[in-house]
Amino acid sequence: MHNPADQSLAKKLPQGTLRDITPAYLEEPRSRFHGQAGLIAAPHDAAETAAIIRACAEANVAIVTRGGGTGLVGGQVMPDGPAPLILSLERMTAIRAIFPEENVLLAEAGCTLQQARDAASTAGRQFPLSLASQGTAQIGGVLSTNAGGVNVLRYGNARALCLGVEAVLPSGEIIHDLKRLRKDNTGYDLRDLLIGAEGTLGVITAASLVMAPIPPEIGTAMMVVESPAAALSLLALAQSRMAGCVTAFELISGQGLRFLDTAFPDLRQPFADRPDWLVLIEVGLPTGLSADEALEALFVDGAESGLVSDGVISQSGQQSTDLWNIRETIPDANRQIGAIASHDISLPLSEIARFITDATAMLSAQGDMRINCFGHLGDGNLHFNLFPAEGRSRDEYDPIRKDLSRAIHEMVVSRGGSFSAEHGIGRLKAADLARWADPARLAAMRAVKAALDPKGIMNPGVIFPT
Amino acid sequence: MHNPADQSLAKKLPQGTLRDITPAYLEEPRSRFHGQAGLIAAPHDAAETAAIIRACAEANVAIVTRGGGTGLVGGQVMPDGPAPLILSLERMTAIRAIFPEENVLLAEAGCTLQQARDAASTAGRQFPLSLASQGTAQIGGVLSTNAGGVNVLRYGNARALCLGVEAVLPSGEIIHDLKRLRKDNTGYDLRDLLIGAEGTLGVITAASLVMAPIPPEIGTAMMVVESPAAALSLLALAQSRMAGCVTAFELISGQGLRFLDTAFPDLRQPFADRPDWLVLIEVGLPTGLSADEALEALFVDGAESGLVSDGVISQSGQQSTDLWNIRETIPDANRQIGAIASHDISLPLSEIARFITDATAMLSAQGDMRINCFGHLGDGNLHFNLFPAEGRSRDEYDPIRKDLSRAIHEMVVSRGGSFSAEHGIGRLKAADLARWADPARLAAMRAVKAALDPKGIMNPGVIFPT
Numbered sequence: 060m061h062n063p064a065d066q067s068l069a070k071k072l073p074q075g076t077l078r079d080i081t082p083a084y085l086e087e088p089r090s091r092f093h094g095q096a097g098l099i100a101a102p103h104d105a106a107e108t109a110a111i112i113r114a115c116a117e118a119n120v121a122i123v124t125r126g127g128g129t130g131l132v133g134g135q136v137m138p139d140g141p142a143p144l145i146l147s148l149e150r151m152t153a154i155r156a157i158f159p160e161e162n163v164l165l166a167e168a169g170c171t172l173q174q175a176r177d178a179a180s181t182a183g184r185q186f187p188l189s190l191a192s193q194g195t196a197q198i199g200g201v202l203s204t205n206a207g208g209v210n211v212l213r214y215g216n217a218r219a220l221c222l223g224v225e226a227v228l229p230s231g232e233i234i235h236d237l238k239r240l241r242k243d244n245t246g247y248d249l250r251d252l253l254i255g256a257e258g259t260l261g262v263i264t265a266a267s268l269v270m271a272p273i274p275p276e277i278g279t280a281m282m283v284v285e286s287p288a289a290a291l292s293l294l295a296l297a298q299s300r301m302a303g304c305v306t307a308f309e310l311i312s313g314q315g316l317r318f319l320d321t322a323f324p325d326l327r328q329p330f331a332d333r334p335d336w337l338v339l340i341e342v343g344l345p346t347g348l349s350a351d352e353a354l355e356a357l358f359v360d361g362a363e364s365g366l367v368s369d370g371v372i373s374q375s376g377q378q379s380t381d382l383w384n385i386r387e388t389i390p391d392a393n394r395q396i397g398a399i400a401s402h403d404i405s406l407p408l409s410e411i412a413r414f415i416t417d418a419t420a421m422l423s424a425q426g427d428m429r430i431n432c433f434g435h436l437g438d439g440n441l442h443f444n445l446f447p448a449e450g451r452s453r454d455e456y457d458p459i460r461k462d463l464s465r466a467i468h469e470m471v472v473s474r475g476g477s478f479s480a481e482h483g484i485g486r487l488k489a490a491d492l493a494r495w496a497d498p499a500r501l502a503a504m505r506a507v508k509a510a511l512d513p514k515g516i517m518n519p520g521v522i523f524p525t
Numbered sequence: 526m527h528n529p530a531d532q533s534l535a536k537k538l539p540q541g542t543l544r545d546i547t548p549a550y551l552e553e554p555r556s557r558f559h560g561q562a563g564l565i566a567a568p569h570d571a572a573e574t575a576a577i578i579r580a581c582a583e584a585n586v587a588i589v590t591r592g593g594g595t596g597l598v599g600g601q602v603m604p605d606g607p608a609p610l611i612l613s614l615e616r617m618t619a620i621r622a623i624f625p626e627e628n629v630l631l632a633e634a635g636c637t638l639q640q641a642r643d644a645a646s647t648a649g650r651q652f653p654l655s656l657a658s659q660g661t662a663q664i665g666g667v668l669s670t671n672a673g674g675v676n677v678l679r680y681g682n683a684r685a686l687c688l689g690v691e692a693v694l695p696s697g698e699i700i701h702d703l704k705r706l707r708k709d710n711t712g713y714d715l716r717d718l719l720i721g722a723e724g725t726l727g728v729i730t731a732a733s734l735v736m737a738p739i740p741p742e743i744g745t746a747m748m749v750v751e752s753p754a755a756a757l758s759l760l761a762l763a764q765s766r767m768a769g770c771v772t773a774f775e776l777i778s779g780q781g782l783r784f785l786d787t788a789f790p791d792l793r794q795p796f797a798d799r800p801d802w803l804v805l806i807e808v809g810l811p812t813g814l815s816a817d818e819a820l821e822a823l824f825v826d827g828a829e830s831g832l833v834s835d836g837v838i839s840q841s842g843q844q845s846t847d848l849w850n851i852r853e854t855i856p857d858a859n860r861q862i863g864a865i866a867s868h869d870i871s872l873p874l875s876e877i878a879r880f881i882t883d884a885t886a887m888l889s890a891q892g893d894m895r896i897n898c899f900g901h902l903g904d905g906n907l908h909f910n911l912f913p914a915e916g917r918s919r920d921e922y923d924p925i926r927k928d929l930s931r932a933i934h935e936m937v938v939s940r941g942g943s944f945s946a947e948h949g950i951g952r953l954k955a956a957d958l959a960r961w962a963d964p965a966r967l968a969a970m971r972a973v974k975a976a977l978d979p980k981g982i983m984n985p986g987v988i989f990p991t
Contacts, residue, residue: 158873158874158875160757160761160874160875161874161875161905162764163873204710205710207708207710211707211708212707216708218714218717219681228965228969230965230968232964232965232968232969233965234965234966234969235963235965236963236966238941238943239873239874239941240871240872240873240905240941240942240943240946241677241678241871241904241905241906242673242677242682242871242901242904242906242943242946242947243871243943243945243946244670244671244673244721244943244945244947244949244950245943245944245945245949245950245954245958245961245962246721246950246958246962246966246967246970246988247718247721247722247726247970247973247974247988248671248684248714248717248718248720248721249966249969249970249973251684251714251717251718252713252714252717252718252973254714255710255712255713255714256713260713271769272764272765272768272769273765274768274769275765275766275768276768291626295626298738299738299739299741300811300812301811301812302738302740302741302742302770302809302810302811302812303737303738303740303770303809304768304769304770304811343768343769344768344811344814345766345767345768345770345810345811345814345819346766346767346768346819346822347814347818347819347822348810348811348813348814352813353811353812353813356812356813405706405707405708405709406706407624407627407629407706408624408626408627408628408705409624409626409627435708438707438708439627439706439707439708440707440708475704475705475706476706477704477706477708477710477711478711479709479710479711480706480708480709480710481708481710482710483710483711484710484711484712488711492711492712495711496711496712497700497701497702498698499694499696499698499699499700499701500700500712500715502696502698503694503698503700503715503977504712504713504715506976506977507713507715507718507973507976507977508713510972510973510975510976511969511972511973522712522713
């Protein structure tokens with residue numbers, strides 16, 4: 060069921076790459092954008108990818124590269140303009156090689172993050188990137204959006220976990236640069252330029268990824284803190300005690316816990332009184348140091364400094380899973396409650412506590428609503444999401460929704476923060492980028508885009524507004 | 526004493542920025558290249574830097590940006606073509622701000638690495654980049670060359686330690702992007718493009734740098750291993766035991782120890798019999814785990830696995846300094862002995878042991894010589910340096926020097942390695958890059974260069990041969 064107008068292009072594509080157009084290729088999780096497609100092609104390797112890109116360039120047909128489709132900013136769909144070709148990496152799912160002694164894994168772009176994690180695990184290692192959509196999100200998309208998740212504090216974003224790429228440029232040329240080196244200073248860092256470019260500069264078809272040893276001692280704790288400021292002091296204390304071995308440090312608000320009560324009443328929570336602020340801490344420690352004891356000592360030290368008032372340290376893998384489950388069910392609870400607006404923001408660590416106070420005050424002046432502020436505090440990355448007051452509906456907030464988001468983003472940017480910490484720009488935030496990005500940086504970005512994709516065929520409308 | 530021909534340009538530069546041309550600005554440490562200068566300008570801030578760059582662009586005068594001048598590949602001098610303007614960052618030496626609670630430091634490009642390290646230290650933190658020339662090397666150069674050093678294993682290269690930059694583009698526009706964020710997915714990663722571009726895409730004038738907590742327990746040990754393969758197995762064992770808390774893992778050869786005997790006979794060495802291979806290990810561990818005991822346990826485990834046969838664990842700061850001193854005096858000993866050729870190479874970890882064996886065999890077929898192979902084994906980065914046989918002079922090897930280096934680099938590249946691991950391309954290796962770089966990558970690099978520096982005024986001859 061291809062668009063008949065595209066039959067001449069279809070004939071130029073490598074045999075056996077075309078797929079039927081089905082709705083799944085045209086959707087994005089938040090249903091803000093509805094895509095269209097003239098053709099869908101799924102290459103088997105980089106050479107076919109290159110042939111598809113060359114054919115599209117010749118025919119002046121736009122290309123939307125699609126991985127697992129889990130992105131939250133509409134980078135995976137093209138709702139307007141002439142129908143694009145959707146280039147799906149779904150057939151490139153091989154783990155090409157594993158080098159346990161190097162802590163390196165070569166994965167094709169269409170592998171899901173879970174597949175890469177499983178492959179590492181089979182080799183007695185970990186691929187330390189973890190996010191809610193990992194069963195669906197693909198390595199190519201994870202890299203193209205420089206995905207984050209819960210272990211960035213210790214292991215970095217996706218960018219920090221990639222040593223090299225195989226990629227096809229808009230010219231149809233293939234970069235063969237799947238290096239497995241920790242040090243290689245031979246020219247411009249095109250790898251990091253492609254990573255985070257959201258498919259606008261080319262298509263990553265495979266990557267060499269960094270694995271890490273599994274820490275011998277892993278521990279999880281949940282601690283009650285009085286405020287985000289206390290949580291940040293506890294983080295600093297934990298980092299200095301643990302020599303940087305804190306693998307996750309997540310903030311959870313009382314509002315989030317109460318949403319869980321509403322949406323998932325059977326989910327057991329460790330603190331009966333639903334404290335205002337909690338942190339979930341995970342540590343990965345060397346042999347010879349019990350994680351339990353280290354977390355206990357942190358708690359004692361934190362309590363003596365007045366930072367923590369209550370806490371629970373997991374005594375088993377199951378307890379640890381249960382604690383993580385609380386954190387990871389919050390987005391589901393949010394969906395059930397129904398947000399007015401969500402914000403994926405980051406701030407310099409020393410600005411966070413004041414931001415939460417000031418933004419909360421600013422919002423309460425705008426109307427009656429509930430705020431669920433949670434996220435990767437260790438990275439300065441908050442999900443600052445707004446919900447209707449109890450008994451009111453989302454629709455009632457329609458008239459002020461955009462203004463609320465704008466006000467929050469302005470406050471974030473004015474304090475040195477980012478209006479897109481881990482989700483990227485996509486289509487959703489292209490206008491925001493044009494508004495807030497440093498003009499010289501934006502001009503240089505445009506120059507790079509024009510240099511590598513002079514016809515502008517790669518994911519038009521993403522990052523740069525059309 | 527400016528070049529009279531440049532007086533019209535001189536008049537257009539910001540007042541008080543010109544400096545006299547002295548030999549120090551025209552030199553590089555290995556004296557392979559001798560620079561020239563029409564003018565030397567040292568701006569006080571980014572605005573003056575921009576004015577200088579605009580004036581040069583208008584006059585079509587090349588710009589060689591100069592930091593501490595410690596680079597080893599001739600990137601800091603321009604020996605031929607019309608005399609350039611040398612842009613020295615020597616007047617931009619401020620530590621603009623320190624945010625201990627964020628582990629962030631804002632430093633101007635002209636700060637020495639040592640100044641940045643001292644500033645972090647004063648704030649109770651560390652700036653974990655360490656290299657021999659840190660007293661002279663400047664932050665701008667360290668970033669522009671993506672410098673490495675001894676702690677890359679734990680903390681990454683310079684690139685991994687920079688969150689944002691202030692930089693002037695060849696257009697004279699200033700990028701204000703000194704962000705202090707661990708997560709910020711708002712468009713292309715121009716920061717990492719400027720880092721490692723060796724002054725060919727613009728001038729970094731300031732940077733926000735990552736500090737790290739000082740580990741509570743620090744320990745150093747030297748262990749005797751039978752072979753590089755055993756050293757690599759010991760590294761894997763150490764990493765899995767220490768949850769990634771190994772901060773340095775340096776390989777030292779018996780040849781290096783014997784060079785120390787010759788050049789520095791008073792330097793005390795821990796092993797009387799000068800073993801064939803040693804490793805220097807440093808760990809930085811959490812509170813509650815004695816570094817001594819952890820290293821002792823590693824030694825016992827390594828001995829049981831047949832990986833180590835002897836060892837010494839430092840019992841004091843002084844002993845640790847003494848052990849490091851052995852490692853860090855090796856380059857001085859090398860200089861005294863006088864190398865035929867030096868190679869800054871990296872390899873995938875699983876290729877290293879075989880490479881050392883094969884390269885040694887290949888060289889012994891070429892002639893009688895001594896090899897001092899040492900370096901940052903944990904990063905797969907070796908300094909593989911060739912010396913005359915005892916009693917022979919360097920000059921005797923002149924006829925085969927280039928062929929030897931070429932043969933080594935070919936062997937490295939054919940095994941997935943890099944012919945410039947941490948020193949960069951500069952002028953010295955521009956032809957090597959043209960020869961060995963992936964053609965599509967090189968074409969894309971050239972496109973980016975042409976897009977950002979269409980007149981080609983920034984450090985011509987560096988990275989791309991003229």
